[in-house]
Amino acid sequence: MEVGFLGLGIMGKAMALNLLRNGFGVTVWNRTLSKCKELVEQGASVGETPAFVINKCKYTIAMLSDPSAALSVVFDKDGVLEQICSGKGYIDMSTVDADTSSKISEAITKKGGYFLEAPVSGSKKPAEDGQLVILAAGEKALYEEMIPAFNVLGKKSFFLGQVGNGAKMKLVVNMIMGSMMNALSEGLCLADRSGLKEQTLLDVLELAAIANPMFKMKGPSMIQSNYPPAFPLKHQQKDMRLALALGDENAVSMPVAAAANEAFKKARSMGLGDLDFSAVHEVVKAAKGSGEA
Amino acid sequence: MAISSSFCPTISISSPRRPSPFPNSCCTFATVVSSQLSKEATKSVEFQGRVGFLGLGIMGTPMAVNLLKAGCDITVWNRTKSKCDHLINLGAKYESSPTEVASSCNVTFAMLAEPESAIDVACGTNGAAKGMSPGKGYVDVSTVDGATAKLINKHIKDTGALFLEAPVSGSKKPAEDGQLIFLAAGDASLYETVAPLLDVMGKSRFYLGEVGNGAAMKLVVNMIMGSMMASFSEGLLLSEQVGLDPNVLVKVISQGAISAPMYSVKGPSMVKASYPTAFPLKHQQKDLRLALGLAESVSQPIPIAAAANELYKAAKFHGLGDQDFSAVIEALRGKLQRPEH
Numbered sequence: 001m002e003v004g005f006l007g008l009g010i011m012g013k014a015m016a017l018n019l020l021r022n023g024f025g026v027t028v029w030n031r032t033l034s035k036c037k038e039l040v041e042q043g044a045s046v047g048e049t050p051a052f053v054i055n056k057c058k059y060t061i062a063m064l065s066d067p068s069a070a071l072s073v074v075f076d077k078d079g080v081l082e083q084i085c086s087g088k089g090y091i092d093m094s095t096v097d098a099d100t101s102s103k104i105s106e107a108i109t110k111k112g113g114y115f116l117e118a119p120v121s122g123s124k125k126p127a128e129d130g131q132l133v134i135l136a137a138g139e140k141a142l143y144e145e146m147i148p149a150f151n152v153l154g155k156k157s158f159f160l161g162q163v164g165n166g167a168k169m170k171l172v173v174n175m176i177m178g179s180m181m182n183a184l185s186e187g188l189c190l191a192d193r194s195g196l197k198e199q200t201l202l203d204v205l206e207l208a209a210i211a212n213p214m215f216k217m218k219g220p221s222m223i224q225s226n227y228p229p230a231f232p233l234k235h236q237q238k239d240m241r242l243a244l245a246l247g248d249e250n251a252v253s254m255p256v257a258a259a260a261n262e263a264f265k266k267a268r269s270m271g272l273g274d275l276d277f278s279a280v281h282e283v284v285k286a287a288k289g290s291g292e293a
Numbered sequence: 294m295a296i297s298s299s300f301c302p303t304i305s306i307s308s309p310r311r312p313s314p315f316p317n318s319c320c321t322f323a324t325v326v327s328s329q330l331s332k333e334a335t336k337s338v339e340f341q342g343r344v345g346f347l348g349l350g351i352m353g354t355p356m357a358v359n360l361l362k363a364g365c366d367i368t369v370w371n372r373t374k375s376k377c378d379h380l381i382n383l384g385a386k387y388e389s390s391p392t393e394v395a396s397s398c399n400v401t402f403a404m405l406a407e408p409e410s411a412i413d414v415a416c417g418t419n420g421a422a423k424g425m426s427p428g429k430g431y432v433d434v435s436t437v438d439g440a441t442a443k444l445i446n447k448h449i450k451d452t453g454a455l456f457l458e459a460p461v462s463g464s465k466k467p468a469e470d471g472q473l474i475f476l477a478a479g480d481a482s483l484y485e486t487v488a489p490l491l492d493v494m495g496k497s498r499f500y501l502g503e504v505g506n507g508a509a510m511k512l513v514v515n516m517i518m519g520s521m522m523a524s525f526s527e528g529l530l531l532s533e534q535v536g537l538d539p540n541v542l543v544k545v546i547s548q549g550a551i552s553a554p555m556y557s558v559k560g561p562s563m564v565k566a567s568y569p570t571a572f573p574l575k576h577q578q579k580d581l582r583l584a585l586g587l588a589e590s591v592s593q594p595i596p597i598a599a600a601a602n603e604l605y606k607a608a609k610f611h612g613l614g615d616q617d618f619s620a621v622i623e624a625l626r627g628k629l630q631r632p633e634h
Contacts (some may be wrong), residue, residue: 121549122377133548156548158541168535172476172528172542177551179524179597186595187517188586193591194509200499201513207474207497208462212553243531250534253625254527259600287594 001025001148002034004060005044005055006073006080007094008035010229011120012063014127015093015153020044022130022152049078059089059146066238067100074104086112088143092158093134095119095235097171098164105138105163114142117163119170120154123231131155133172137166168246175243177214179260180238181277185284186214188222198223218278227272227279234273236280237264295510336471336493338363344490345369345394345401346385347414347421348435349376351570352461355468356434356494361385363493370394372410395424395431401489402432407579408441416448427453430483434475436460436515436576438583439505446479446504455483458504459491459609460511464572472496476514478507509587516584516598518555519577519618523601525556526622530562539564559619568613568620574615578605579620 002025002218005016013035016017019026020042027045029052036046040283046054050073054060060080064070070092074080080090090108092101092115108115121133132154136143143159149239150157160166202219205211240261247254263283270286272279336359346357361367367375368386370393377387388394391414391487394592395401401421405411411433421431431449433442434454442458449456459477467473473495477484484500491498501507532542535576543560546552562569581602588595607624608614 054487123550126550133545135545152433158545160537160541165537169532169537169542169545172532172535172537173545173549173551175531176524176528179527180521182597183520183524184598185515186520186588186593189515190516190588190591190593190595191513193593194506194513194587196501196506196510200501201510204462204474204476204499204510204514205517208514208518209464209467209555209558210514210521210553212551214550217550246535247527247531250531251627252527252531252534253627254531254599255603256523256563257527259596260524261307262596280484281358284594288592 002027002057002059003149004029004047004057006030006050006053006060006063007063007064007069008039009063009065010124010232011093011127013039014124015061015132016044016065017042018128018130018152019149022147024152027053027056049191050074051078051082054075054080054083054088054090058087059091059142059149061093061149064092064094065235066094067096070094070096070100070104076108081107081111084108084111084113087167089116089139089145091118091142091146093118093120093241095170096167097245097288098167101163101167110184114139115163116142116146117166118143118146118150118157119166121170121173122154123228126155127153134158135160135166135169137161138163171239171243171246174236174239175254175257178240178264178277179256180212181218181236181280182215182260182263182284184219185222185263185278185281188219188281189284218276222278222281223277225282227275227281229274229276231277232274233264233267233277233279236277237261237268237273240264296515316599330347336363338365338489338493339393339528340365340489342366343368343397345388345398345421346380346404347371347391347394347401348404348410349380350404350406351465351573352434352468354379355465356402356404356473357385358383359469359471359494360490365490365493368394368398390419391417391421392419392423395421395429396426397424398429400430400432400483400490401467402490403431403435405435406576407435408437408583411435411437412441412444415445420448422448422452422575425449425452425454429454430457430480430486431455432457432459432487434459434461436511436580437508438512439508442478442504442508445543456504457483458507459486460507461495462511462514463495466571467496468494474494474503475499476507476510478502479504512580512587515577515580516595519581519584519605520597520601521553521555522559522577522618523604523621524564525560526604526625529560529622530625563619563622566623568617570615570617572618573614574605574608574616574618574620577618578602578609578614581605
């Protein structure tokens with residue numbers, strides 16, 4: 001199977017490599033063309049523009065970092081819309097808000113193309129290992145046709161109905177994740193300041209009903225003040241912001257998420273945006289008893 | 294401090310799956326007492342000494358039952374006597390006050406619901422301390438604040454007896470299944486002595502040093518848990534309000550990095566607005582309140598926990614204190630509904 005792949009960042013690069021390794025023909029594009037080099041070495045072809053890739057491939061996957069990049073790739077000059085047409089499928093796996101996704105869907109289908117949103121749950125390592133959780137919505141027929149690719153990229157795929165549902169599901173999951181990261185950080189800081197060993201807290205948590213892979217993965221490096229970016233903090237904060245906006249539109253009360261978002265904002269203001277989202281721990285650690293967060 | 298040599302019971306734990314000489318028998322071979330009580334495979338222990346158990350609520354009852362089924366000589370007390378009937382029917386002895394339980398036993402456990410009760414049972418007019426003496430041990434497995442633990446510690450040690458705090462992580466089902474986690478601190482020799490009993494009631498145990506450390510660790514763990522449940526509730530409600538199926542959210546979460554047993558266990562019933570009580574909401578709120586107190590005492594801001602605490606307070610105010618702590622989701626709804634039970 002041949003696919004186009006737009007966006008070779010932390011996630012896109014790992015996903016495209018995975019497809020190549022599993023026998024897919026892949027034509028890549030990235031805004032900074034030099035990032036395509038490693039993919040070419042592994043057997044990918046290069047497209048100079050998104051339009052070129054769309055023209056060449058029946059199916060094109062996009063993996064961009066935020067709504068504005070996702071829109072730009074579609075609507076700008078030499079973008080997807082210039083070449084999308086009947087018989088072609090566009091699968092946007094970026095994490096965006098539902099409105100952005102709807103906008104892209106409408107433009108694609110107006111030109112006769114098929115659209116599927118398919119944001120993923122999972123960061124760098126699951127992407128490398130083909131263990132993502134794929135939250136698809138939109139054109140069901142396109143979803144069926146993409147199953148062979150999804151089976152390589154992920155461990156489980158969900159089809160959630162109409163466009164927007166995938167985006168929303170992803171934001172809800174990441175909202176919970178952002179709050180959980182803050183809760184872990186508060187726990188580590190409180191344990192430390194109460195004279196307990198942080199590692200012992202992690203050992204207890206691993207046995208408890210609240211044990212989860214994220215605590216196990218991130219806890220030890222947080223204790224070391226080490227935050228290698230698997231999921232950049234600026235993207236986590238973007239997701240919390242979008243989730244809060246979704247709650248706002250629907251008048252849903254979310255005080256814990258709001259508090260968590262404040263911590264991520266503060267972390268961004270401290271210049272920690274490009275570190276892993278667990279770097280919010282630095283904010284919680286730095287807070288003094290005066291009540292500033 | 295005298296460590297009495299008369300209190301060195303012979304302790305061994307039998308494997309719950311020792312092969313039976315009677316292949317069709319469903320009783321374990323371990324002890325006669327155990328096979329009379331239960332046909333399931335249970336842990337068993339030989340503990341030479343009488344064990345007291347004060348407080349037979351949601352947690353105390355299954356914990357005492359497990360000790361009894363393991364072959365221990367158990368003496369119980371509970372403020373409401375009728376709650377002792379089940380244990381008495383299984384063969385436990387009964388005394389009418391904590392003082393009498395403590396004085397007739399070598400080691401006495403206490404499992405009370407909040408600091409005030411723990412203090413009263415240990416240090417009150419008919420409290421355990423009055424029955425304590427050198428050679429005896431008191432193990433308080435209630436969840437309290439550090440100051441309470443230290444107060445009880447002092448009263449017990451003033452009698453010459455040994456003290457261990459050992460609050461647990463795990464609620465009703467882990468208690469029934471003998472799968473609790475003990476977070477112990479205090480007298481190290483008492484910890485060694487009661488370790489086999491802890492192993493009957495639990496799956497793991499930690500010794501954390503001086504009194505107060507057990508309480509602190511428990512509060513930190515339950516603070517994280519309270520925040521996670523509140524966040525999970527926000528997610529379920531948001532998914533519902535934006536047209537997603539919250540049951541699918543539960544499934545999606547179970548596949549990813551934030552998958553936790555608590556979510557898979559509680560999620561489906563929360564979606565149906567059903568909150569059968571494994572861990573009462575009022576106790577979760579108590580734990581958050583105590584954690585906030587601890588945090589303030591060490592100058593650690595915990596805004597997420599503080600936000601979560603407000604939700605539990607609101608739920609308590611609306612009469613949901615005796616429901617499972619997952620009922621906190623009701624505090625997020627615009628119009629608080631009465632849950633089905």
